Amino acid sequence: MMLLHAGSFALILLLTGYHMFLMFRRKGLLSKRNGMTLAAVFAVLSGMALGAEGVQAFDFRWGVFALITFIAAAAGTALGMAYGWQPAINGFMSGVIGASLGSMLGGLFFESRLIVMAVAVLFIICSFIAQKAGDHLIHASRPPRKKSNLTSKSSSVVSTIVLGASLAVIAGGMLLQQDRIALGAIGQPKFQAAAIDEDNDMQVAMIEVSAAGFTPANTDFEAKKMIKIVIDVKPRAGAGLKLVSKNLNVDADLKEGENIFVLSNPQPGTYDIAIPSRNSNGTLTVKAAD
DSSP states (O other), X not given: OHHHHHHHHHHHHHHHHHHHHHHHHTTTTSOHHHHHHHHHHHHHHHHHHHHHHHHHHHOSXXXXXXXXXXXXXXXXXXXXXXXXXXXXXXXXXXXXXXXXXXXXXXXXXXXXXXXXXXXXXXXXXXHHHHHHHHHXXXXXXXOXXXXXXXXXXXXXXHHHHHHHHHHHHHHHHXXXXXXXXXTTOBTOOOEEEOEEETTTTEEEEEEXXXXXXXXXXXEEEETTSOEEEEEEEOGGGOSSEEEEETTXXXXXXXXXXXXXXXXXXXXXXXEEEEEGGGTEXXXXXXXXXX
16 A cells, blocks of 8 residues: 555656646746746646645644645745746645645545545646646747736736635634544445454454544454454544443543454444544444354
8 A cells, every 4th residue: 555655656746847847848938927827726736636645645644744735835836936936936825725625635535545546547637637738828829918017917916815815714724623624534434344363263353543433433243252452543533532332331541553452252232332522433243153
């Protein structure tokens, strides 16, 4: 899985570098306005792809998000640099906006190879469309009509103000709603059957705890065979969590990382588990042996 993530990151960065090269190569062929627009659009696309891949690979962590945002902002700045300092500023903000949107959208989906591949393929398609749009603008260009400096500067300033306002809204929304975003809620598996550890003669199940709750929400076991449950608490799940089960008489603190619980002689039935502070609920279903 990590090789797939590494390959996707490398592909996104290589395509972004190629478009940086194209922006400088087309410097004399595109108007400043068209060049600035193309740079901003591709900065958003690159940032979104990096953000989505980052959150799929490392979960949503502020340190990782800061690194992805820095890379996207640097790429956006470089994309706009060919057309001056203001396009570079616009590219910077576009990269940050893209990374923020990509992290939020990518985080809504449960981690899977399909999502990683879909992000990479969509980025390739969008990159191709952006490249062809640039070619079209070059071939369809006409001798520029003279415009007053005041009109040109006014248009550039408006785009910068709009990007700045959009960035402020997105950043504020992320900070205020960070605990309410249901990360991994889409595509989250609902059921699993415990694996059999024949060497130790027990059933083993891994249950993740994230901002989206228990993943999966229900796990099936067989009766009268020892059960080992590994509760893996993700960084974004929060702190001060407790696992509570009245059926099993469990009231235990959970730390970040793996927490192990063992049931020696499980009887048939459905056992509720919960993390009250997160309003997360799940079940352990013990079925009678055939």
